[in-house]
Amino acid sequence: MARSANHARGRGPRLWCLVMTAALAAGLVFATPACSQPSGVSGEVKRVTIVFARQLRDMAPPLSLLDVPPPDDGIAGARLAISDNNTTGRFLKQEFVLEVVESGDIQDLVAQVNKQVEGGASFIVADASPQAVVALADSLQGRRVLIFNAGSSDDRLREQDCRPNVVHTAPSRAMLADALAQYLVWKQWRRWFLVYGPGPDDEAFAAAVRRAAKRFGARIVEERPFKYEAGSRRADGGHEQIQQQIPSFTQNAPAYDVLVVADEGGQFGEYFPYRSWDARPVVGTQGLAPVSWHPALEQWGATQFQNRFRRLANRPMRTLDYDVWVAVRSIGEAATRAKSAAPADLIEHLKSTDFDLAAFKGRKLTYRAWDGQLRQPILIATAKLPVTVSPQPGFLHQFSELDTLGVDKPESGCSAYLR
Amino acid sequence: MHAFLSAVLIAPVLAAWLLTSTAAAYTVYVTNEKDNTVSLIDSNKLAVIKTVKVGQRPRGVILSKDAKWLLVCASDDNNIQVFDARTMEFVKNLPSGPDPELFVLHPSGNPLYVANEDDNLVTVVDIETDRVVAEIPVGVEPEGMAITPDGKLLVNTSETTNMAHFIDTATNSTIDNVLVDSRPRVAEFTSDGSQLWVSAEIGGTVTVIDPHTRKIIAKIGFEIPGVNQDAIQPVGVRITKDRKRAFVALGPANRVAVIDTATFKVERYLLVGQRVWQLGFTPDEKLLFTTNGSSNDVSVIDVEKLRVTRSIKVGRYPWGVVVAPF
Numbered sequence: 001m002a003r004s005a006n007h008a009r010g011r012g013p014r015l016w017c018l019v020m021t022a023a024l025a026a027g028l029v030f031a032t033p034a035c036s037q038p039s040g041v042s043g044e045v046k047r048v049t050i051v052f053a054r055q056l057r058d059m060a061p062p063l064s065l066l067d068v069p070p071p072d073d074g075i076a077g078a079r080l081a082i083s084d085n086n087t088t089g090r091f092l093k094q095e096f097v098l099e100v101v102e103s104g105d106i107q108d109l110v111a112q113v114n115k116q117v118e119g120g121a122s123f124i125v126a127d128a129s130p131q132a133v134v135a136l137a138d139s140l141q142g143r144r145v146l147i148f149n150a151g152s153s154d155d156r157l158r159e160q161d162c163r164p165n166v167v168h169t170a171p172s173r174a175m176l177a178d179a180l181a182q183y184l185v186w187k188q189w190r191r192w193f194l195v196y197g198p199g200p201d202d203e204a205f206a207a208a209v210r211r212a213a214k215r216f217g218a219r220i221v222e223e224r225p226f227k228y229e230a231g232s233r234r235a236d237g238g239h240e241q242i243q244q245q246i247p248s249f250t251q252n253a254p255a256y257d258v259l260v261v262a263d264e265g266g267q268f269g270e271y272f273p274y275r276s277w278d279a280r281p282v283v284g285t286q287g288l289a290p291v292s293w294h295p296a297l298e299q300w301g302a303t304q305f306q307n308r309f310r311r312l313a314n315r316p317m318r319t320l321d322y323d324v325w326v327a328v329r330s331i332g333e334a335a336t337r338a339k340s341a342a343p344a345d346l347i348e349h350l351k352s353t354d355f356d357l358a359a360f361k362g363r364k365l366t367y368r369a370w371d372g373q374l375r376q377p378i379l380i381a382t383a384k385l386p387v388t389v390s391p392q393p394g395f396l397h398q399f400s401e402l403d404t405l406g407v408d409k410p411e412s413g414c415s416a417y418l419r
Numbered sequence: 420m421h422a423f424l425s426a427v428l429i430a431p432v433l434a435a436w437l438l439t440s441t442a443a444a445y446t447v448y449v450t451n452e453k454d455n456t457v458s459l460i461d462s463n464k465l466a467v468i469k470t471v472k473v474g475q476r477p478r479g480v481i482l483s484k485d486a487k488w489l490l491v492c493a494s495d496d497n498n499i500q501v502f503d504a505r506t507m508e509f510v511k512n513l514p515s516g517p518d519p520e521l522f523v524l525h526p527s528g529n530p531l532y533v534a535n536e537d538d539n540l541v542t543v544v545d546i547e548t549d550r551v552v553a554e555i556p557v558g559v560e561p562e563g564m565a566i567t568p569d570g571k572l573l574v575n576t577s578e579t580t581n582m583a584h585f586i587d588t589a590t591n592s593t594i595d596n597v598l599v600d601s602r603p604r605v606a607e608f609t610s611d612g613s614q615l616w617v618s619a620e621i622g623g624t625v626t627v628i629d630p631h632t633r634k635i636i637a638k639i640g641f642e643i644p645g646v647n648q649d650a651i652q653p654v655g656v657r658i659t660k661d662r663k664r665a666f667v668a669l670g671p672a673n674r675v676a677v678i679d680t681a682t683f684k685v686e687r688y689l690l691v692g693q694r695v696w697q698l699g700f701t702p703d704e705k706l707l708f709t710t711n712g713s714s715n716d717v718s719v720i721d722v723e724k725l726r727v728t729r730s731i732k733v734g735r736y737p738w739g740v741v742v743a744p745f
Contacts, residue, residue, distance in 0.1 A: 084559050084579055084580075087539055087558055087559045087579075087580060088558055088559065088577075088579070088580040088581070088582070091558065091580070091582060091584075091593075091596040092596075301536075301560065301578060301602075304518065304536050304537045304560055305560075307518075307537050308537070333581075336580075336581065336598065337598075339598075356601055356621070356622070357601070358578070358579065358581075358601040358602040358620075358621035358622075362671075363621065363649040363650075363652075364601060364621045364622070364623075364649065400649070401647065401649070402649075
């Protein structure tokens, strides 16, 4: 494994000194900044400001202490991407700067972002609800601004509520459900028992699962809504009642291969593995789950990426960190390729067919022209390890196999992009 | 009678002499990334003759100039291991900086330039005194390493920065950076140093650069009927000494492209094992060995006939390959 964080910190100033030496060699030959003055950047350096906009939301704590989101969830991903962008940027005299704004109130968040835009920012990475993303997009309509939705899987943001100034690095629910469905079908586990929670997000995930079943030839043999009061997460004791509740809830189901849970809030799904009446695997939002990133992925050069993140954040990388990293790196990649820091050039390149990003998924990532959704392989993983990666072998597409995941061009309802 | 006897005595000697004259036997060294071993292959028998335990996650592998030493990047041990190339006895560890992946020797035989994938550095190591001489900051995830035949210009590619960094070996500092396509993996100079070839794994191309002007001379793309464009991921590059042909390993496309260097056109695609990454010629350039990570084997290409003649099972996830002149 990698060096310790202490070691990394220990060599920091020295490395910075070397970085400046390289910047000199790269062309800034007239200046001689001392190594103790790391701010000695030349006036020629072009700056790109990226705003991370986070909507603070009241969410019930997850069932497992292991799943409690860290305070810098997503922000750490942005910081790593800024650092990666700047390592490249120093060779091209480009500098990337991160601004973080956050609020519990959508209008306040919109106002803060607009203030940043007035100040010259053109790229917004949002970790916010679908309503907030739409409000942000509408408030910035006509401005030279591109919003990256890194926090919401909601399909409506890619369909009827899509906006021409929004692209999506978070995978849509349809992509996640399709990715899982392909693996289940490949595995010949075609009979599904669907359990969904009471929230609108749970219902939306269940709808994506039903759509995926139809697309890939699986059958939902039983559906049951799981009604519960979230209540207090912590109670001294508790397994006794759950041990009774889950088996009886799943009793008398028709023959099925897998139990699919739709619990986006993480309020009950984790109770199902090892407790269902029949001995069947649990998949969906819990159990074997489709994800854009996994903290134990080591293929495709991901090891070094995971190490870099751990050194920076002192924790494993979460899916939101990855989705934000992809957004911020997309901006950096566009600046590198367009050889420009002008927002118009970057946005044009990002939306062109010339854009692609290497992002530790074994193939290039691109944005779909019909709804701005990032095309990407989806990992199918347990809590500990990735099990497989979709698209699965045999699911073919005339243009890109990645478009077997999610809403394809002929099905798209995003009229804003067509115009 | 005498004549007959001497013929009998001479025959085996003659046969042995004939054998050695038709094809010199070389030793092929293959690092097995997952097994922590190196497989030794006899290039005449085309069979594994020895398997040796080495450090953790062996990847890049080269020989010292006099071919006495075999140098192996033990990536997870954060060092470079030196073995006696003939006996495979362990000689010593060299410092390498964290996570060494690929390296190149100065044409004089010393120092060694190492890409530290985890630290955005190229480390310069004196292999006689076992000391780090310099650290050169480069882009994110340094990988490919190449040096001109005169040893004056060093090139490193960085996988996330997507650049070929040109480094002056006299000052150990970068003098220029050339942008190539996504995830550059391997850099290789032609034998006269007039061209630099850089493969881009995710970009799916090979860029040919004039090292003097740092201008791009050509960009080579690949198209294989029936193979998804995304699966064409160029990694290993080897160019014949006469500079007539280049061979490019295309990763999960399971093929090696043969390129006419005069026109930069692909002449042929040779089907090899799965996820082909690195390539190694025999010193006479009659054979080319390929490491096929996913199928755990090495394909043997007859360079003259442009045919794949054999596949040899090695350890798990074969990664690097180098051939000794004995």
